[in-house]
Amino acid sequence: MADQKEEEVRKGAHCAWQIHYHMAFPVKYRKALLDEAVTAIIEEMAAEIAERFPIEREAMGTDQNQTHLRCSAHPNMAPGRIVQMFKSITAREIFRRKPAVKRVLWGGELWTDGYDVATVGARANWQTVERYVQRQGHPREDLRQLRMV
Numbered sequence: 788m789a790d791q792k793e794e795e796v797r798k799g800a801h802c803a804w805q806i807h808y809h810m811a812f813p814v815k816y817r818k819a820l821l822d823e824a825v826t827a828i829i830e831e832m833a834a835e836i837a838e839r840f841p842i843e844r845e846a847m848g849t850d851q852n853q854t855h856l857r858c859s860a861h862p863n864m865a866p867g868r869i870v871q872m873f874k875s876i877t878a879r880e881i882f883r884r885k886p887a888v889k890r891v892l893w894g895g896e897l898w899t900d901g902y903d904v905a906t907v908g909a910r911a912n913w914q915t916v917e918r919y920v921q922r923q924g925h926p927r928e929d930l931r932q933l934r935m936v
Contacts (some may be wrong), residue, residue, distance in 0.1 A: 797859065799861060807858070807861070807908065808858055809856075809904070810855070810870055810902060811853055812901075813898070814853060814897060814899070816892070816899075817895050820851070821854065826849045828884055829847075830847065833856070833873070838859075840864075840934060841860055842858050843857075843860065845859060868912045874897070874898040874902075882895075896927065
């Protein structure tokens with residue numbers, strides 16, 4: 788069953804949206820550096836990022852060498868920008884508080900250059916949307932109209 792937050796449609800001055808991203812970014816060289824202390828810093832910075840920017844953090848988790856973030860943001864905020872902000876702010880703070888982490892990394896960068904991002908939906912799955920788009924202009928009784936709320 789979908790979480791209440793997932794089902795909530797957010798509204799701005801000129802649009803309504805229901806976008807949820809799942810983002811994953813690994814530590815440089817896949818080094819296992821995200822211990823409890825570093826994870827606590829990441830959690831703290833994620834909360835501050837959500838306060839300062841129009842990003843709603845819905846869930847976050849780390850294993851030893853990567854971080855996963857599920858969040859929502861206004862459609863005018865690109866997913867790549869969210870990742871860039873998150874990686875930049877968390878790395879800077881981790882290096883400030885835990886200089887030993889920076890010494891372990893040869894280039895002085897915490898995160899890899901790459902990341903993974905996908906949208907997560909509560910109202911429809913990929914096949915439903917694909918079928919809906921393909922059937923435009925061909926009315927059929929077995930397809931329900933997807934509504935913009």
